[in-house]
Amino acid sequence: MYPAYIHTQSTARNIDQAAIKTYQIPSLILMEHAAIEASKIIKDIVSDDKSICILCGPGNNGADGLAIARILYKNYTNIHVVVPNIKNMSEDEIIQFQMVQKLDIPYTLNLPVDAYDFYIDCIFGNGLSRDIAGFYKTMIETINSLHKQVISIDMPSGIDATMGNVLGCAIQANHTISIDCFKQGQWINDGKEYCGKLYLIDIGIPSILHEKCMNKIKVLSLEDVHIPERPLNAHKSNFGKALMIGGSQNMHGAIHMASLSAYKSGIGTLTLMIPECISNILAIKSDFYMLLQCPDRNGIFSVKAIELLKHNINNYSILSIGNGMKKNKITQALVEQALKSDKKVVLDADALWAAQKNINLLKRNETTILTPHIKEMSDLTGINTTTILSNPFEIARDFSKEYPKCVLILKSSQTYIAKQGNVYVLDAPNSGLAKGGSGDILCGIVVAMLGQCKDSLQAALCATYIHSESAKLDIDSASFMPEDIINNIPNTLKRLRS
Known part of the structure; x- marks a missing residue:
């Protein structure tokens, strides 16, 4: 059983960077593992006759969403991706976007008018540090108003990953798939309510990076x-x-x-x-x-x-x-x-x-x-x-x-x-x-x-x-x-x- 640790936003990000820089695991490899494992859970939740809209923000959480879209596309006939302006994409997100384009997966810069059965939230994830405003605030409020099933990847967008507080507005998720470790904000304050059912996926980050952390928080298991x-x-x-x-x-x-x-x-x-x-x-x-x-x-x-x-x-x-x-x-x-x-x-x-x-x-x-x-x-x-x-x-x-x-x-x-x-x-x-x-x-x-x-x-x-x-x-x-x-x-x- 994969050991389940709970980290603050900064600790989780430091572990991710250590896996890339110290253990020389390319970020695209970790992203691919995350997309494959997240897609397994999504397939268990969403039957293949349902429509899916994947919401991608400007950063690596958005890149995760594009990778998930690529993996799910062969199983779901009605799938659509909302992408940010390319000038706002991270390097990894640009690579993922190019693959989405090559596969002719439908995408737009704005939220489609038609409602979908499921929305996959990959807008901000673990990296958010300020209140949401403007375009993305409107998007989040619209999604919440639809009362559709939402699956968030890593964090419901708008929830502070350390303290679990709402940063201006936040996605109300039915399911949250946490990448590599749980985030402290998923367990406390508003985070408990906004995450819905929590899942944890292993993306191949060496466990020693969790074990050697000072002041570890671990989910108690039979092991x-x-x-x-x-x-x-x-x-x-x-x-x-x-x-x-x-x-x-x-x-x-x-x-x-x-x-x-x-x-x-x-x-x-x-x-x-x-x-x-x-x-x-x-x-x-x-x-x-x-x-x-x-x-x-x-x-x-x-x-x-x-x-x-x-x-x-x-x-x-x-x-x-x-x-x-x-x-x-x-x-x-x-x-x-x-x-x-x-x-x-x-x-x-x-x-x-x-x-x-x-x-x-x-x-x-x-x-x-x-x-x-x-x-x-x-x-x-x-x-x-x-x-x-x-x-x-x-x-x-x-x-x-x-x-x-x-x-x-x-x-x-x-x-x-x-x-x-x-x-x-x-x-x-x-x-x-x-x-x-x-x-x-x-x-x-x-x-x-x-x-x-x-x-x-x-x-x-x-x-x-x-x-x-x-x-x-x-x-x-x-x-x-x-x-x-x-x-x-x-x-x-x-x-x-x-």
């Missing part, structure tokens, strides 16, 4: 996930000894769900540190975990919990904290105690709010995995939610560089997993996960993977992938219960191991 082995002669201590700190009178379900998912995912031993007021409830719910009961006050941990944690902390290799705890000074103190330890720590829910009060503790030497959703990320960093949503790639990357021992799992409709400036994106939106308890389940899987994986990033990647796959259930998404996802973890693990 990136390495489920830890469980040797037949292993002992429970080989798979982690975890202490989960959490719970309160009104929120005892959170830590229970986290503990169930941790056990289903393979943790070695598990102890729940909880307020005494919920110990009987949890004892009835399950008997696989051990309980470390703490004095409580008004349904939450009392101050005595701090000393109890200090006294017991060395009995465990992994600490998780936050599920169902509530925001208060005791939570802050317990989180501070956990982060000052030499244990691997998972911060979730209210612990993320508490960590912000002494955020420099995240620069500790041991692993910390944080699992915020967008609002919790705002609580943790002080960055408002609108800013986070406008560029989660940048937020995740910068946070992971600031706290290099941390692994961030930023949860939204897409999930961003970041460590030391490198980001993985899990693109598996699922409205069934838009329910209370889903985050607690992920926390539990993270704890279990941290007990089994040698590498903290790999633990986060495995956990995120297992969580997503376990939520792919053959039931209506509105009917998802946390137990449904938890009970599907064994099936997911079995399938991934095989």
Whole structure:
């Protein structure tokens, strides 16, 4: 499977130029590969009885369109090309145009009066840097007004390839075929809406040019996930000894769900540190975990919990904290105690709010995995939610560089997993996960993977992938219960191991 990277406009263009200059791959060869691969997808979308109009702009995106026209011409009897004035064409576009002329493919300088079934947008692509005006603005607005199917090549014309913003006006595409790599602007802001369905094509650029980029963004795939082995002669201590700190009178379900998912995912031993007021409830719910009961006050941990944690902390290799705890000074103190330890720590829910009060503790030497959703990320960093949503790639990357021992799992409709400036994106939106308890389940899987994986990033990647796959259930998404996802973890693990 072709590795899928996501780059900014400048990085994508630099990689393209490096392939041409460093690896001596002629641009016309790359263009031909792009046209051949894009045409395969177009043929899958467009039946051969449909009419096609290809819109070519002044540059190499337009040249791609002319090459596509040449390849499609033998399959479609009604095809037409709109070309720019020759004086505005790039060198490669002139060569492609000459071939179109030799083949007598119909072309004009202006948009035809008759409407076509499909329009292929090769006007600007990845290179646009200013607002569209004049002739091309009129063309784009006309195409949008026709409400026909549009396939954009590389980027919908008018969308900024880095930030995904509309530059004056933009093609509303039904499909976007991204060349060599995804562009960051396809995933954020207006770009998500304007791209329609995304495709990625390999045009022969050496993969090492992507791999050696600083601060890589990669789409998480099965090839990136390495489920830890469980040797037949292993002992429970080989798979982690975890202490989960959490719970309160009104929120005892959170830590229970986290503990169930941790056990289903393979943790070695598990102890729940909880307020005494919920110990009987949890004892009835399950008997696989051990309980470390703490004095409580008004349904939450009392101050005595701090000393109890200090006294017991060395009995465990992994600490998780936050599920169902509530925001208060005791939570802050317990989180501070956990982060000052030499244990691997998972911060979730209210612990993320508490960590912000002494955020420099995240620069500790041991692993910390944080699992915020967008609002919790705002609580943790002080960055408002609108800013986070406008560029989660940048937020995740910068946070992971600031706290290099941390692994961030930023949860939204897409999930961003970041460590030391490198980001993985899990693109598996699922409205069934838009329910209370889903985050607690992920926390539990993270704890279990941290007990089994040698590498903290790999633990986060495995956990995120297992969580997503376990939520792919053959039931209506509105009917998802946390137990449904938890009970599907064994099936997911079995399938991934095989």
